[in-house]
Amino acid sequence: MNAIELTNVTYKYQDGFNALNNITLMIPIGAKVALLGPNGAGKSTLLHHLNGLKIPQEGSIKIMGTPLMKKTASQIRQKVGLVFQDPDDQVFSGTVLEDVEFGPRNLKMADDEVDEVCRAALGNVGMLEHKDRPPYHLSYGQKKRVAIAGILAMRPDIIILDEPMSYLDPAGQDDVAGLLNGLHYMGKTILLSTHDVNFAASWADMVVILKDGELLATGGIDLLVNEEIIRKANLHLPIISRLFKMLPDLELETLPKNEQEAARYLYRRLNEQESKYSL
Known part of the structure; x- marks a missing residue:
């Protein structure tokens, strides 16, 4: 499925x-x-x-x-x-905790379950210590975390x-x-x-x-x-790919798409160079 x-x-x-x-x-x-x-x-x-x-x-x-x-x-x-x-x-609620509780309460969860899932959700997004703060006192990024916690709690x-x-x-x-x-x-x-x-x-x-x-x-x-x-x-193109595209002498079959792929390619090339000169 x-x-x-x-x-x-x-x-x-x-x-x-x-x-x-x-x-x-x-x-x-x-x-x-x-x-x-x-x-x-x-x-x-x-x-x-x-x-x-x-x-x-x-x-x-x-x-x-x-x-x-x-x-x-x-x-x-x-x-x-x-x-x-x-x-x-x-x-939009009065406090962070009240906001995260909104969804679970609409799902008719028991009070002890609401408290458990909401504290766990806030802990997962690193916002438990802010549970009693009004949302309008939070930064934009903190509000994003609270919004995600509200979804997680459900x-x-x-x-x-x-x-x-x-x-x-x-x-x-x-x-x-x-x-x-x-x-x-x-x-x-x-x-x-x-x-x-x-x-x-x-x-x-x-x-x-x-x-x-x-x-x-x-x-x-x-x-x-x-x-x-x-x-x-x-x-x-991703910026890593654009960088490697500017180096046609590398003759790459496929452009690296992210930092991990670029690092693996450069590590492999460095090892090849070391092996070449050690001979």
């Missing part, structure tokens, strides 16, 4: 704008998925479908084997947690994030990246939208690229060095 299955999904807004057009996509359980594409590609509309905020007008969606329909939308939201791009749209199988790195400073982006890896180690399926090809190349194991509401490509991170696809999607 896949975590997410879309079959021929189409969705048009009332003004006639075709946000999604005949999308078929399978996402396996435990995947780390980066959803990329230019503005207006349909990324947010797709994410809203996966959380049951929107229902496909044509085609079908299954979440952990459950078909998405109006009567199952609330059930789907227990399986899929959606973190909005702006945490101020999601973090114990979803799938976590979806809309532009989780937006408006964060570099340290905040590193914190969120570490948190996402921690969620993956917990066994969560994670899907996020991003414009950052560098982050996608270093974090994701699956890439989905949309353009004009259509699925342009899906596969591994090798897609991010496919210049034809990148050009069509109005994206650019």
Whole structure:
């Protein structure tokens, strides 16, 4: 069973704008998925479908084997947690703890269970010590963590994030990246939208690229060095790949896509040079 299955999904807004057009996509359980594409590609509309905020007008969606329909939308939201791009749209209670408790209480959890899951969720995002603070006293990055904790407390199988790195400073982006890896180690399926090809190349194991509401490509991170696809999607090569592309004498069969691949290549070349001179 896949975590997410879309079959021929189409969705048009009332003004006639075709946000999604005949999308078929399978996402396996435990995947780390980066959803990329230019503005207006349909990324947010797709994410809203996966959380049951929107229902496909044509085609079908299954979440952990459950078909998405109006009567199952609330059930789907227990399986899929959606973190909005702006945490101020999601973090609104009097204190951090009260905010994280909102979801579990709506799920009718017992009081002792609510306390347990909320403290655990805040601990997982490094915000437990701030549990009694008003959200408006927090930094933007801290609010992002609280928003994620609020989703974690509902114990979803799938976590979806809309532009989780937006408006964060570099340290905040590193914190969120570490948190996402921690969620993956917990066994969560994670899907996020991003414009950052560098982050996608270093974090994701699956890439989905949309353009004009259509699925342009899906596969591994090798897609991010496919210049034809990148050009069509109005994206650019990862910065590591651009650097190595400027060194044609290396005669690389495939451009490194991230720091790890670049380091492995350079280490191998250094060893080859040492072996050559030692002879």
